[in-house]
Amino acid sequence: MSTPDWSWMDDLPSWEVPKELDGPSHSTSNNIAVILLSCSYLTNEIYDLVGAYVSQHALSDIWFVTSAKRTLSPRELLGIVNRYDQLDRAVYEAWKELERCVHLEISPEELRPKVLAAKDDIAAALENAVTIMRQTRENG
Numbered sequence: 778m779s780t781p782d783w784s785w786m787d788d789l790p791s792w793e794v795p796k797e798l799d800g801p802s803h804s805t806s807n808n809i810a811v812i813l814l815s816c817s818y819l820t821n822e823i824y825d826l827v828g829a830y831v832s833q834h835a836l837s838d839i840w841f842v843t844s845a846k847r848t849l850s851p852r853e854l855l856g857i858v859n860r861y862d863q864l865d866r867a868v869y870e871a872w873k874e875l876e877r878c879v880h881l882e883i884s885p886e887e888l889r890p891k892v893l894a895a896k897d898d899i900a901a902a903l904e905n906a907v908t909i910m911r912q913t914r915e916n917g
Contacts (some may be wrong), residue, residue, distance in 0.1 A: 785853060789859045792866045792896035805865050806834040813899070818879070820896060830868070833910040837861065840914045849917065857913060864906035871898040 798808045813819060813827045845854060875895035881888060 785804075789855070790863055792862050795869070798869065804834070805862075807831065809865060809869050809872070819899070821895065823900050823903065826900055826907065827869075829907045830903050833907045834861075837910045837914055838845075840917065845917055860909065860913070864902075864909060867902040868899065868906055871895065871902040876897060 794805050797812075798805050800808065801811065803806055807871075810827050810831045814824065826871065841854075841857065849857075873891065875898075878888065878891045878895045881891065
């Protein structure tokens, strides 16, 4: 009997989850949501997207356990988990860019476009995550 070829795993992107995302929950996505919802200078649109992000993660978790594990190969399952990790990473990195911007010591005129662009990037990362999680379940 031959051993399985797991070399394809080397091609998957990896992300070491930052320590600040270790809590308060065991879920990286929930911890990202807590950080975003705790920020008083995000827009209502972003708060709404955070809600959709948490909801889609929860629905995806249920789908993964009840359906995907029965119908998909280990390679496909690992690919989905990795894809979701990369979605979380994109949201987190967009947040970190906003956090970096608000601490810049530049004039308000220079700061405003940077902050607005960072907020747009957070919204785009959240929208992308919500869309991909929904599509993964629908096409899974």
